Amino acid sequence: MTAKNNSASKKTIEDRAKEDIKYMKKALAQAKCAIKLGEVPIGCVIVCDGKIVGRGFNKRNTRKTTLAHAEITAIDKASRKLGDWRLEGCTMYVTLEPCQMCSGAIVQSRIDRVVIGAMNPKAGCAGSILNLLNRPEFNHQVEITYDVCAELSCEILQLFFTDLRKRNKAEKEARKKAEQAAAEAAGESEVQS
Amino acid sequence: MTAKNNSASKKTIEDRAKEDIKYMKKALAQAKCAIKLGEVPIGCVIVCDGKIVGRGFNKRNTRKTTLAHAEITAIDKASRKLGDWRLEGCTMYVTLEPCQMCSGAIVQSRIDRVVIGAMNPKAGCAGSILNLLNRPEFNHQVEITYDVCAELSCEILQLFFTDLRKRNKAEKEARKKAEQAAAEAAGESEVQS
Numbered sequence: 376m377t378a379k380n381n382s383a384s385k386k387t388i389e390d391r392a393k394e395d396i397k398y399m400k401k402a403l404a405q406a407k408c409a410i411k412l413g414e415v416p417i418g419c420v421i422v423c424d425g426k427i428v429g430r431g432f433n434k435r436n437t438r439k440t441t442l443a444h445a446e447i448t449a450i451d452k453a454s455r456k457l458g459d460w461r462l463e464g465c466t467m468y469v470t471l472e473p474c475q476m477c478s479g480a481i482v483q484s485r486i487d488r489v490v491i492g493a494m495n496p497k498a499g500c501a502g503s504i505l506n507l508l509n510r511p512e513f514n515h516q517v518e519i520t521y522d523v524c525a526e527l528s529c530e531i532l533q534l535f536f537t538d539l540r541k542r543n544k545a546e547k548e549a550r551k552k553a554e555q556a557a558a559e560a561a562g563e564s565e566v567q568s
Numbered sequence: 569m570t571a572k573n574n575s576a577s578k579k580t581i582e583d584r585a586k587e588d589i590k591y592m593k594k595a596l597a598q599a600k601c602a603i604k605l606g607e608v609p610i611g612c613v614i615v616c617d618g619k620i621v622g623r624g625f626n627k628r629n630t631r632k633t634t635l636a637h638a639e640i641t642a643i644d645k646a647s648r649k650l651g652d653w654r655l656e657g658c659t660m661y662v663t664l665e666p667c668q669m670c671s672g673a674i675v676q677s678r679i680d681r682v683v684i685g686a687m688n689p690k691a692g693c694a695g696s697i698l699n700l701l702n703r704p705e706f707n708h709q710v711e712i713t714y715d716v717c718a719e720l721s722c723e724i725l726q727l728f729f730t731d732l733r734k735r736n737k738a739e740k741e742a743r744k745k746a747e748q749a750a751a752e753a754a755g756e757s758e759v760q761s
Binding site (some may be wrong): 436439442444447451454458459472477478484504510514 | 628631632633647677691700705
């Protein structure tokens with residue numbers, strides 16, 4: 376390999392890293408949309424030839440279907456946009472490691488590469504519990520890049536769950552106070568009668 | 569266990585076997601719908617409290633999305649019908665062993681039981697390549713019943729592929745004849761000039 380080639384390949388790696396961060400930030404923007412609906416913030420974009428062809432964010436409770444995961448929504452949109460169930464040449468950027476369903480959908484739709492933000496040790500199927508993305512028995516294997524904007528991807532989830540716990544605690548306390556007030560009112564009414 | 573209990577549980581097993589055949593035939597009827605579209609015949613129904621709440625057949629090429637697998641379509645419909653992403657209490661009947669995506673969707677949607685017709689040794693993920701339906705690491709495990717109407721389920725696929733191969737062969741021969749005729753016509757025209 377010549378010096379020129381070395382420089383060219385180095386530039387390509389740097390370019391790819393920059394591009395990965397750029398598109399992961401787009402996926403994070405999708406995740407933020409989920410917060411507005413009170414949904415766990417997970418976001419996803421699919422890129423083909425330098426263009427975003429599919430976007431998605433988690434809407435499982437809002438749409439009342441498990442198929443409203445961010446990745447499934449993005450795959451659906453990309454397939455419609457490209458007019459093909461084969462998403463060869465596409466890269467998926469997703470803020471949280473995909474579950475077993477989404478990892479399966481990535482393999483089935485023949486996406487070339489998946490870029491992951493945060494890992495999901497309890498349920499992830501792209502390296503945590505198991506890795507469905509590059510099993511030799513399947514007819515398609517997916518290249519994986521881990522830890523792109525991992526801190527931001529973790530942070531958005533942690534903030535969501537901290538806020539959720541606070542809200543749940545406040546609601547519980549408000550309910551307890553209302554019950555106490557009702558009991559006191561009932562006691563006074565008994566004394567009066 | 570008393571004789572009465574024995575008889576009751578025997579009846580329950582027989583009833584369940586009869587019910588399994590009844591609903592697998594409904595799934596096979598769905599598979600037949602796929603043939604009309606020239607799609608690989610795979611059909612599925614989801615049953616809850618003795619009623620079919622979701623139906624689906626493979627339309628991957630027609631709808632140009634990998635999400636048009638029979639199982640995913642049926643899960644989508646059942647979730648809409650029941651107004652919940654949790655399909656607890658539901659049984660899925662599917663004519664061919666589910667792939668990695670559909671097996672994942674079954675676990676994610678918390679379906680109780682899956683009844684399978686034919687196995688898919690090259691791509692099935694409910695016992696063939698791997699079994700995603702009852703892994704202890706996941707937060708849900710699915711009961712599986714194999715080999716219900718297995719012969720009918722195999723037969724419908726075999727007939728489809730035999731017919732497809734015949735049609736492909738006929739098309740290839742027709743194309744070859746047309747090319748030969750065109751070449752002969754071009755030769756005659758050269759002689760005349």
